[in-house]
Amino acid sequence: MVKAVLVAAVSSGQGKTTITAALARKLVKLGQRVRVFKCGPDFIDPMLLERASGAPVRSLDLWMVGKDLCSQQLAQAATEADVILIEGVMGLYDGTPSSADLAREFGVPVLAVIDAGAMAQTAGALVHGLRDYGPVDMAGVIANRVASEGHAKMVASSLRDIPLFGTLPKQARSLPERHLGLVLPGEVNDIDQLLDDLAGELVFDTAAWDKLPPVRIEAMPAPLPPPLLAGKTIAIARDAAFMFLYPANLDILRAMGATLKFFSPLADETVPAEADAVYLPGGYPELHAEQLSQAHNWTASIRAAHAAGMPILAECGGMMALAETLADQSGAIWEMAGLLPGAVAMQPRLAGLGSQGLPTPQGVLRGHTFHYSKLATGLAPAAYTIKHPSAIQGEAWYRAGSLSASYFHAYFASNPAASAALFMKGV
Template identity: 75%
Template sequence: MGTQGARVVMVAAIASGQGKTTITAALARRFRRSGQTVRVLKCGPDFIDPMLLERASGAPVHSLDLWMVGPELCRRRLACAAREADVVLIEGVMGLYDGKPSAADLAREFGIPVLAVIDAGAMAQTAGAVVLGLRDYGPVQLAGVVANRVGSEGHARMVAESLRDIPLLGTLPKQARRLPERHLGLVLPDEVGDIDAVLDALADELKFDDAAWDAMPPHSFDDSALPSAPISPLLAGKTVAIARDAAFCFLYPANLDTLRALGAQLAYFSPLADQPVPDGADAVYLPGGYPELHAETLAQAQHWQASIRAAHAAGRPILAECGGMMAVAESITDKDGHAWPMAGLLPGQVKMQGRLAGLGAQGMPTAAGVLRGHTFHYSRLETGTAAAAHAVKHPSGAEGEALYRSGSLTASYFHAFFASNPEAAAGLLLGAQA
């Protein structure tokens, strides 16, 4: 594997909800069970789909995005994946042409063929019109189609005939069990007791044209000409304590890699298990996740709460992103209207709501330049604390998420992608002011 490249496709669709993640997971598990090495990458900012795709493929899932990650790091990720694996699957984001930059932009930038997923559950021959439009609008190079929710062999034939010169590479029948979802996306893999059985069933149910797949030429990506940008060890000798459990699970693998490249030692702990901030930690990183689903447990976690208050009182830098910020506010009011007391480092109350409160790519200004990332949340913070800075929405340039400071605490709904500006990320964990 890797010497001649890998078979690479981007799994994309006309919209969210067509089954991209399901098909990508089924393919990853199917190829992996056949003895092939699989790498999956995710287009656009996302934490939840990559967890499932990691479970399906057996390897960490990195993000690709021409703006947030940048073309050079995207190329390095692709080159590394193609060297390591027999198969590289890239799950698209939203619809193929949605967003600036879009999944189609990424596919064209690197010459990646697209595997179009269509939900055929309520259509037959119209599938051809949808797929031809997907191919020609950009255009993009189309490797083939996988039809989801196919009712019968006759239904599959009608779909295949409608595609004209585009091959129908696979079909997946209507699933007896779907991957469960909640307000931010899929349910976390560890919350589904038989998730591996579900993934195996999807792989079993996927009918796939292996001969057509094997006939596809392998793909490689030349990253040899990219300039090497060494990262200064700004966090050398520092220990960064990172909350990591079901309530604090939104962590880009690239963020952890960047912290290590900056020289930091990483120490994980679980607020849900009422574990205190580790002794000797020089800084604390509280990533996003689902604290609202575990608010009662967090409210009762006295060791955790006392330790984060002590770290704050001692002036240790604390970076709290989205769910992390929620957990250090005064309280979280869940969707049932129950208010649960939190650590109280940031004056204000967090309240869950039924509609989306923030979504999209943003950049946060810092003393070391713009730190790129995104926002995605269903809660709002009611606080009298004035914002120390605001992120800027991409590409509109409009005002984005507020960044708050309270003593050594830096808190925001903004999720930072550390690799976009390692120096800025280090500054946040060294207590530098924006």
């Protein structure tokens, strides 16, 4: 049994991440062991929430991650924590499946975040609509951007039978953002002070919170994946340009017997000599294109690995770094490694978003896409992903020798056999 809530809102932009981070840090300061999860495909919010809570943050998604692994992760966290916070994605009922679907699946009540900056008593109508539309079990409310104590009282009275757990005033300083979302925590010099300030500004009713009943989360033991990568060493790029990868991907690679060796292309490190395969995850190569273009040792080593037929998986930012050129947001064009024919250019608008699945001989490998760049190439795609739930054509999947490249981010645990095949010769 553990106290658990799913932090949700009517839409994006209401302050879910800010409130979840502030609440996590607040509860930690009150001596609670806190575990945070993030609904849906996301790399950046979990980094901030991990910093706020001091514990690893994993993804929950009934389609991409699957019900069984979601329940296993929640059950494990329940044995380690006093409180589980699950940050929803977009609005409470958005998506197929939605955050509301996940809350109902595991019996987790919803904590609604409302932006009260331009409303007062209407807050009650909004929250009751969120509760009754599904319906969902509404645990309580945290009101964001509250102007005064009087404003908070008006909001609280409008909620009727739903408790107001807390309020956060209008913030003089918010969490910094860029085109893919929040700025990475490691890039904000005083991020811990900012999180402490948010926690300090969060007016929180501990008595109301303490009345929240605990949730029982049970799961069947997880079966061990087959040791398909036993004896294999996978070199994984990890630095400020390549950091968008699911921790669960690393877990499943290790569980299948792989040894993981990390290296930094930005630091001009070469592909490790002991590597049997290379994994280039997504990230922000567009912010570091000049530095990558001058990393001659890295470039020479990845070209040599490719020439030798070493399996290379490049996802999104990893693929961008292996094109011939990359045009950054200013329009400057930089030479990249050139394993994949074509040019990548940043776009002013979102170029791809959503859950997708890649058909493979081992079955569908699930994941997602989210990017602001486009690849112009004469290379014909070897396959396409399928968008979920529309089932229409999604991202192109390219093969160039031993290189597999796409804007698609795979969630390896959704199909371990298909994931292992990406790192094996002749598969």
